[in-house]
Amino acid sequence: DAGITQSPRHKVTETGTPVTLRCHQTENHRYMYWYRQDPGHGLRLIHYSYGVKDTDKGEVSDGYSVSRSKTEDFLLTLESATSSQTSVYFCAISETGTSGLHFEQFFGPGTRLTVL
Amino acid sequence: AQSVTQLDSQVPVFEEAPVELRCNYSSSVSVYLFWYVQYPNQGLQLLLKYLSGSTLVKGINGFEAEFNKSQTSFHLRKPSVHISDTAEYFCAVIGGSNYKLTFGKGTLLTVNP
Numbered sequence: 102d103a104g105i106t107q108s109p110r111h112k113v114t115e116t117g118t119p120v121t122l123r124c125h126q127t128e129n130h131r132y133m134y135w136y137r138q139d140p141g142h143g144l145r146l147i148h149y150s151y152g153v154k155d156t157d158k159g160e161v162s163d164g165y166s167v168s169r170s171k172t173e174d175f176l177l178t179l180e181s182a183t184s185s186q187t188s189v190y191f192c193a194i195s196e197t198g199t200s201g202l203h204f205e206q207f208f209g210p211g212t213r214l215t216v217l
Numbered sequence: 218a219q220s221v222t223q224l225d226s227q228v229p230v231f232e233e234a235p236v237e238l239r240c241n242y243s244s245s246v247s248v249y250l251f252w253y254v255q256y257p258n259q260g261l262q263l264l265l266k267y268l269s270g271s272t273l274v275k276g277i278n279g280f281e282a283e284f285n286k287s288q289t290s291f292h293l294r295k296p297s298v299h300i301s302d303t304a305e306y307f308c309a310v311i312g313g314s315n316y317k318l319t320f321g322k323g324t325l326l327t328v329n330p
Contacts, residue, residue, distance in 0.1 A: 134318075141226075143307060143322040144261075159317070191260060193318075204268065205251055206318055208261040 104128050105209035107192050113215045120179040122212050124192030126172075132195045133175040134206065135159075135167060137188040144191065150175055182216045189213050219244040219312040223321035231329050232300055238293040238324045240308035250291040251309045251318070252282055261307065267291060278302070303328045 104127030114120050124133060132151055136144040136159075146159030148167040156167050164186060166178045179186055190213075193206040224239040242248060249268050253261040265276025272284040282293045291308060308321040 141322060143320040145320075146317060149317065193261075204249070205263050205266055207263075208253075210260045 105192060105194060105207060107190075107209040107212050109212060110210065111213045113217065114182050115217050116183055117181050120182050120214065120216075122177045122190055122192075122214070124175045124177070124209060126175075126194050128194060128196075128207070129172060130194040130196040130207075131172075132197075133169065134193040134195075135165075135175065135177045136191045136193065137161065137186075138191060138211075139188050147177065147190075179214075182214075184216050187214060187216045219248070219310050219319050221308050221310050221319055221321035223306075223308055223324050225324050226322065227325045227327070229327045229329060230298055233297050235296050236294065236298050236302075236326065238306050238308075238326065240291045240293065240321060242289050242291065242308075242310045244289075244310060244312040246312045249311045250282075250284060251311075252276065252280070252291075252293050253307045253309060254278075255305045255307065255323075257304070264293070264306070298326070298328045300328050300330060302326060 106125045108123045134149040135147040138144050145161045147165050148159055150156045150169045168176045189211050191211050192209040195206040198204050220243050222241045230236050251266045252264040254264050255261050264280050265274050267274045267284045275281045280295050284291050305323045305325050307323050309318045
């Protein structure tokens, strides 16, 4: 298994509070991603990173920010949590092949977040 | 832009029966295709991938998929399923040099005794 951990694994918080989720990798992969998974929607990309301090928005980025100060860590912050952000959050990593093309992404175990 | 359609949200089958989970994609460039499996309360695990070469791809746990460019499909098959195959299956695509995966909405495979 790819060395990806997520913390916390479960969190319950209240509306309006800030929340930070952490993804840590030991694979030295350049690319990291945050997804949310909701029933009937599959996985949707929130933000991604293509290097230290290099990040960009995905399809559902409103209400979320990210930071990557070192290769191994990618943080996802909910500035002011809302009930619509109740979800399961997955981190993923990937690396380019010799041709420069990206292959599969490897996923962490997920964080279940409940916003009351 | 690319998109993925998984045609069935739920597929119930009996143990030892064959199964096919359907996936169609759209993309304006060449694609790389993946099937992931998610067991209950777990993360996603790669089942198989198509990058180039043979259009019939074999993966783990006896699954295989066939890339059909003319029909823009990448259906997943298994000739005989087990109870332990009960899980949600996701088809995903990367288009060309874009490194962002686009996922389908998933198909829940339920294998009954």
